[in-house]
Amino acid sequence: MEFAEKIKHFLDWLLGPVTFFLFSVIGFGAMIAFRGWWTRTPVALSLFGLSVVVFLLSMTDAQFRVIIEKPDNIPIVIMLCSIGFLLWLAFRKMAINDGLIEQGLPTIEARESKKRVMCWPDLIYSEFLIAILVTIALLWWAIEIKAPLEEPANPAVTPNPSKAPWYFLGLQEMLVYYDPWLAGVVFPTLIIGGLQAIPYIDMNTKGNGYFTFKERPFAITVYLFGFIVLWVLLIMLGTFLRGPNWSFFGFFEYWDIHKLTSLNNVNLSEYFWNTWLGMPLPENIFLRELPGFAVVIFYFAALPPILANTVFKRFFIECGFIRYNVMANLFLFMAALPIKMALRWLFNLKYIVGIPEWFFNI
Amino acid sequence: MASTTPPTRTANAQLTRRSFLESVSTGWFIFTAACIAGLSATARFFFPNDLFEPPTRFKIGLPENYAPNSVDENWKAKYRIWVVRDGEKIVILNATCTHLGCTPNWLLTEGKFKCPCHGSGFYRDGINFEGPAPRPLERFKLSLAADGQIEVDKSRKYQKELGQWNDPDSFLKIS
Numbered sequence A: 001m002e003f004a005e006k007i008k009h010f011l012d013w014l015l016g017p018v019t020f021f022l023f024s025v026i027g028f029g030a031m032i033a034f035r036g037w038w039t040r041t042p043v044a045l046s047l048f049g050l051s052v053v054v055f056l057l058s059m060t061d062a063q064f065r066v067i068i069e070k071p072d073n074i075p076i077v078i079m080l081c082s083i084g085f086l087l088w089l090a091f092r093k094m095a096i097n098d099g100l101i102e103q104g105l106p107t108i109e110a111r112e113s114k115k116r117v118m119c120w121p122d123l124i125y126s127e128f129l130i131a132i133l134v135t136i137a138l139l140w141w142a143i144e145i146k147a148p149l150e151e152p153a154n155p156a157v158t159p160n161p162s163k164a165p166w167y168f169l170g171l172q173e174m175l176v177y178y179d180p181w182l183a184g185v186v187f188p189t190l191i192i193g194g195l196q197a198i199p200y201i202d203m204n205t206k207g208n209g210y211f212t213f214k215e216r217p218f219a220i221t222v223y224l225f226g227f228i229v230l231w232v233l234l235i236m237l238g239t240f241l242r243g244p245n246w247s248f249f250g251f252f253e254y255w256d257i258h259k260l261t262s263l264n265n266v267n268l269s270e271y272f273w274n275t276w277l278g279m280p281l282p283e284n285i286f287l288r289e290l291p292g293f294a295v296v297i298f299y300f301a302a303l304p305p306i307l308a309n310t311v312f313k314r315f316f317i318e319c320g321f322i323r324y325n326v327m328a329n330l331f332l333f334m335a336a337l338p339i340k341m342a343l344r345w346l347f348n349l350k351y352i353v354g355i356p357e358w359f360f361n362i
Numbered sequence B: 001m002a003s004t005t006p007p008t009r010t011a012n013a014q015l016t017r018r019s020f021l022e023s024v025s026t027g028w029f030i031f032t033a034a035c036i037a038g039l040s041a042t043a044r045f046f047f048p049n050d051l052f053e054p055p056t057r058f059k060i061g062l063p064e065n066y067a068p069n070s071v072d073e074n075w076k077a078k079y080r081i082w083v084v085r086d087g088e089k090i091v092i093l094n095a096t097c098t099h100l101g102c103t104p105n106w107l108l109t110e111g112k113f114k115c116p117c118h119g120s121g122f123y124r125d126g127i128n129f130e131g132p133a134p135r136p137l138e139r140f141k142l143s144l145a146a147d148g149q150i151e152v153d154k155s156r157k158y159q160k161e162l163g164q165w166n167d168p169d170s171f172l173k174i175s
């Protein structure tokens, strides 16, 4: 019993904001680096078995059960499972295909496309069966688990915590770090526009119709980082780890309204003028925010050329000026979120440029 | 063969050009009228019969009712305000988070307002100190009415970052 409590405490610590994000990123790197190892069926099956065991053991914890069994949260659990499965499937095929390509053999998909499957009965039968199973499952779900309806809306009472629909929890998490005009307007627009821009930016013709990692490492890594870490994991974080007052709570932690987390946030201008230069904030807004503007301008104007001459040299040559700059700026915008999260958690940095007088904060 | 009678449309003898145009324009007229009626019925929905808007000027009782160094939550549900009294003055805080407009909660034991949406925190005087809220809570105008009660005017607000909290209308000195 003692031991179980210790493990729970350890896991709760692991699920704190800094450690959670750090280990997600490390885990993400490991997933890509060791794709040949963990996708092998025995390893993947043991990993799956292990997580089932951990899950079932956790279900003995009352607090964990409360979070998991909320009608709102059940789809999230299902989503996490299916994403895990699909990731495994894709990485498995990537690992195999990369090996085949290296030996100069045709890929799995190239071989499979030579075979033929009859539409009737093979395809229709399985589709029909699956349709029946899904219907049964949905009916059971609808009958068995009650819809989480609440009392009539009251503008004076905001439920604590107040959560967006699950698919927006990533956006809600962004709002903790960026001003509403950025996190609510600019970033969503850039996400949609950026996804649409991918086919025009991507100059790599490889990997069309078959899984491969080695032929498109950059594209796959960046995309999966955005999707898995910055979207799915933020949804998970918002669903399971954000509790009353939008504080962080581990899986096994009681949702205590009075949990005290000190979040005294400091603007970059205050760091710069007060702490480093030891003088009061200048009266003039522009002078006050000069360091912040310098950082932002450096980030978006100076970094792309610097990257073009160093790590992105090959892209720059392949893509040409305009395409490269679109790509680099989208990339930097995406990186801005984890950077700001890290700055907030590690240095309590609130805004890089903070002009509340004009509702302009970055 | 030379003099064949031109084909007559006996079956449609009644449908002259005039009656055709008449029925088309009648139909078109009815269609347009129905559209206009539908649209105006829709527009009507934007003006509800009953509006539950609390008045912007109201009285909230005598200053003595508010204990020193306290946050009063009694008017939150009705008018969405907090009445905050420190040692010598009373201010009215707008119970609307300056981040995205949720209603924060007053946490007595911690002595702070805390927003449930993204975790912004405010001191008792309304100053933001944690979370994403970019500026302090807003204050409303208040004054002493002739009958000695406090009168709040929600149509006038005072924002700290614009230096408006020094305005004598934004607080009430208690002697």
Ligand code: FES
Residues within 6 Å of the ligand: B097, B098, B099, B100, B101, B102, B115, B116, B117, B118, B119, B120, B131, B132, B133
């Ligand atoms: S609305 Fe209050 S913290 Fe976002």
